[in-house]
């Protein structure tokens with residue numbers, strides 16, 4: 001599939017899958033979208049606890065992981081971050097992205113995120129532990145009630161409908177802690193209804209620039 005590096009509305013780059021007309025991030029702003037959908041809501045809804053566990057669906061360019069590692073360090077929050085990726089991005093493409101420059105990554109933690117070993121927990125900074133898991137979501141499994149946050153960042157249902165089914169959401173729901181929070185940029189009505197049908201209490205939140213809404217789900221405390 002043809003892949004292109006493009007510049008988005010806020011000046012940050014992303015990868016475009018030309019045949020699917022789909023991007024790793026919003027064309028209105030890659031960094032802006034990642035901060036709005038995941039980081040702002042993470043900071044808003046996190047509980048006071050020793051350590052926070054996050055599951056990300058789709059490591060991709062590592063942008064969400066990078067922003068989370070920076071926030072963890074800045075706010076001194078201990079984060080254990082598990083990120084699933086079936087088709088890792090080539091290092092040659094990663095080098096073309098401009099997140100390091102924009103986000104002033106003097107310690108080059110962005111490169112460390114990418115060169116860390118798959119399937120092994122790695123401390124990127126004293127507050128952020130990353131485990132990249134190379135597997136498809138369809139076969140991945142984890143302990144129930146494990147994650148405080150789910151960053152659901154799969155390609156959209158238009159191009160990968162099999163990653164937006166109730167069977168997949170049941171799996172994600174079971175690994176979410178009671179009181180845990182599910183976040184996605186997607187606001188499709190069918191996705192909202194399917195997330196509700198597996199048990200999440202769903203709210204529509206204002207979306208990032210270029211998108212009216214996004215979804216947040218909470219797994220009720222029994």
Ligand SMILES: C[S@@+](CC[C@H](N)C(=O)[O-])C[C@H]1O[C@@H](n2cnc3c(N)ncnc32)[C@H](O)[C@@H]1O
Pocket residue numbers: 023024025057058059060061062063064065084085086087088135136137138153154155160163
């Ligand atoms: C929207 S991109 C993720 C963007 C990423 N969060 C970032 O910050 O750059 C979706 C990712 O899901 C991965 N993916 C696609 N199908 C998958 C599957 N079945 N299981 C696991 N990962 C998959 C893709 O390779 C891609 O990296």
